[in-house]
Amino acid sequence: MAKKIFFNVYAPFNGLVANHDFAGKIISPPYDVLSREEAKILAKDNPYSFLRISRAEIDFPDSVSASEKIVYERAAENFKKLINNRSIIEDEKAAFYIWKLQKDDHFQTGVISACSVLAYESGEVIRHEHTRPEKEDDRVKHLESLSAATGPTLLTYRRDPILSDLVTKLSLGIPIIDVHDIYKVRHTIWRICSENYVDELGLALNQIKKSYIADGHHRTAASYRLARDKKMTDGRFLAALFPSDQLLVLDYNRVVRDLNGLSSREFLSKLSTSFNVSVLETPAKPLLRGNFTLYMDGYWYSLSYRDKSRIKGEHPDNLDVSLLNYKVLEPLLGIENLRTNPRVEFIGGARGLEGLKSFVDENHWAAAFALYPTSVDELMNIADTGEIMPPKSTWFEPKLADGLISLPLDFTN
Structure with missing residues (x-):
């Protein structure tokens, strides 16, 4: 019973994690930062590229719309291939994951968790933008086709020194992934699965009173919709929590x-x-x-x-x-x-x-x-008032990558 309360918002999960031998081939930019042509060029001659899952339309002629049923079916087929050949492996134990991004002299370190959609509904996870129905629909179909959330939502929160110190301590060991993306961003990931550390990190995370969606409004809204429509008792979305004082906002x-x-x-x-x-x-x-x-x-x-x-x-x-x-x-x-x-x-x-x-x-x-550029403080202060910011108000760099960690979704619960 204690653990159920313990992980009410931010929970560990059995991640679908890129095999370290293939992570450099799998890692891909977020699905929504590339045009179809750019995605096609990047994935050329690379059957492991996660763009074949996040942007499966690149496997088809341009006459095939990205929203056609066969595109989502292809995404699921390509995802299953990577799992079956163990390029992506589901962890046996529930874990949190610490993810460090480095670009030049900028560092930011956050925690990957399975965040409750009920926290999104209640306002503990605060939004600051409206979503577009067609983009939401696309993400719902993608989530349902794969039975997995493959793109993390970037959440931020006002820095908590206890949590920051704990994350620093837990990221001193040997990482499970250490790769660079096409933008020369270094992605280093640690798995935290020891029961004591999972409990300690889970307690610290769930002391956060409010977090804010910095990037990923459509992914989050889609996860909420799907959990509601499927009547899931514990719907979750893939969340990456970074303290606000580490985020870099560009114009x-x-x-x-x-x-x-x-x-x-x-x-x-x-x-x-x-x-x-x-x-x-x-x-x-x-x-x-x-x-x-x-x-x-x-x-x-x-x-x-x-x-x-x-x-x-x-x-x-x-x-x-x-x-x-x-x-x-x-x-x-x-x-x-x-x-x-x-x-x-x-x-x-x-x-x-x-x-x-x-x-x-x-x-x-x-x-x-x-x-x-709009600042992170402006974003959080405006979100606290319940106001909505204009679309495309903030651009965060460096970007989290797709394909390194995914959240399995169980539609039977």
């Missing part, structure tokens, strides 16, 4: 297809009513809230919002992502629904200003906007 930028009938000169003129506009001889990311970098027609511009009073505080309307929406995208460009409008795309800050320029130039789009 999440916007590119627009056209200027809504305006010429470049007319667009700049309209921008100047709300912003101080100046040409940048050398492109540079914005260094303060209320500032943006614009790329258009081969030139770079600095935009500085005139009304500084509107960029103070932590209400969602005061964030730079909102400011760009209600001062530029909506009134000037007629882009009103960022979640569904095909005239806008989002590019994570890891691609830099050069990534924005390349996208605009190669796709013949009109303009790109680089934003000042």
Whole structure:
């Protein structure tokens, strides 16, 4: 009885873990950061690539939609192959897993657990974004086809010194996985399955009063929906908990297809009513809230919002992502629904200003906007109020990888 209460939110589980001999071939970027073509190129000549499971449409001609039934069936077939040939092995004992990510001089270390969907429903796990129904549907079908959650939800929490010290102590041994991904991020994973350490870590984790979804709203919502629809008594999703002071947040930028009938000169003129506009001889990311970098027609511009009073505080309307929406995208460009409008795309800050320029130039789009990043503290404080942030407000780096640890799902309980 004690353990049932003990692990009420964050529980150990029998992970489906990449065999260390194959982990370097299996490890793949998250399913939602690559285009279909990019995924196809990365998985070429690699039958172990987890992209053949997370993005199984790459096994088919482009005429086959990613949402067709045969795609989910292929994903399940490819997943089963990796399990059957023991490239992925289910642990015999329930465990927590410690996952350390290192990119250059940045380190972050978190704990992988099976998190209760009831905590998501009750608000102990707090969301800050709305989800898109079609993306939720896709993840539900993927979860159901595989009987496993293969993409971890990134959760964050305000640092707890006891938990931090314990994680440090438990990650001093020999890891079960130590590999680099295509972005040169080092992923090191330890299995914690000793009963005493499982109990100690479980107790510390379940002292966390609130955690926040930093990345993975659709995966989490899909797990909740599936558990509800299947009437599961103990529905869980795959969660990766990292303290907020270790997370690195980058800008999440916007590119627009056209200027809504305006010429470049007319667009700049309209921008100047709300912003101080100046040409940048050398492109540079914005260094303060209320500032943006614009790329258009081969030139770079600095935009500085005139009304500084509107960029103070932590209400969602005061964030730079909102400011760009209600001062530029909506009134000037007629882009009103960022979640569904095909005239806008989002590019994570890891691609830099050069990534924005390349996208605009190669796709013949009109303009790109680089934003000042939203902070983790802003995310948590806004979530605490129950407010919802605009879509694509935060981009976290480095990214957790797919394929190294998955959570088996039992639909019979």
